[in-house]
Amino acid sequence: MLRPSKKEEILQKSLDIFYRNGFHATGVDLIVKETGISKTTIYANFKNKEALIAAVLERRDENFSCWLEQRVNHLAQSEQDKIYCVFDALEEWFNEPAFSSCMFIKASSEFQERDNTFYMQSVQHKLKLKDYFLNLVKLAQLPNPELVANTVVMLKEGAIISAHLSLMPHPAAHAKTMLKELVSNLK
């Protein structure tokens, strides 16, 4: 059996490299160079580059969902507050030096066919988050939770693009304000 630590190392470092450098633009030789792990070992752990990308996206999905939930739980003062704290967490993310848009927006930009595995993984990630938002909205006992969850999705995606392209200052804060105003109209 291969030791799990090597596979983990390849996965984690590849995640960074693909996030930073893109999918098509990143060759396996670059991963070899930046990880210091031989190409033979990489191909012993992952059938091919596609399998590595699939694993990277799966891991990213877990990492991001987990991180977001933890930050929201930490930042929120109450159950009602959680849905708004999503945007405080986003602001933290945008302010990280390594922030460079959302990995799944980038994946679905490079792999656009509807039947492409990576495109579908991207959709699944976004729908999973939408479902999480739906739960938070219900937790806050807001009316019309499906609609509000869609609102949160729209604001989140808009904020990510706005942050990535520096289209405005503090996009997440602005999105949070927008959400609060929209919710106050519902009541």
Place this chain on the structure above:
Amino acid sequence: MLRPSKKEEILQKSLDIFYRNGFHATGVDLIVKETGISKTTIYANFKNKEALIAAVLERRDENFSCWLEQRVNHLAQSEQDKIYCVFDALEEWFNEPAFSSCMFIKASSEFQERDNTFYMQSVQHKLKLKDYFLNLVKLAQLPNPELVANTVVMLKEGAIISAHLSLMPHPAAHAKTMLKELVSNLK
């Protein structure tokens, strides 16, 4: 002198191919195959693939801005209505069979370095549209035009991603509703 029509043909058809297939994933040989124009002629008109992409993005910027302005002018019942009709135009765009996200979101996904030419072209395109929205907001005599223009940008980008990944039904209509509610709170 080369006839302008060939250069035009290369440019227009390349635009479609890059939009559909991505930048890294599209080789010059594919452009040769799909245009029926020889590689020699392509390289006679464009110094290299980079120059072709730059020209494609420039053209896309012109096409999209022009198309949006025309659709808004056609759809709007009044000057005050124009800013909201941006989202009616977006809905039309999303419903086109060939719709596949925004070319500049995709360009900035594939070319992420801040000093990359294509990344910068993408930012410029988005800022140009933001300026157009600012003018429409002022035309509608809304308070705090800078803020509302940012709101429009955020909703537009969020709607594009939501449409591309099919995260909800009618994202543009939802965004339009959101904008109207937010504006009604300002007054």
Place this chain on the structure above:
DNA sequence: GAGTATCTGTACAGATCTGTACAGTAATTC
């Protein structure tokens, strides 16, 4: 410490990609 599993390094096959060379063809110009 012998044997086994894991990893490295290099080398390379085969595909693909950018960009160029060049001979020949079609169209324009004078």
Place this chain on the structure above:
DNA sequence: GAATTACTGTACAGATCTGTACAGATACTC
């Protein structure tokens, strides 16, 4: 209709990319 200009087609150099082969080194196991 001769000369120039624009375009095609093929071929290819050189770089790069995926994936494999294989010999040797290193670490783990009993």
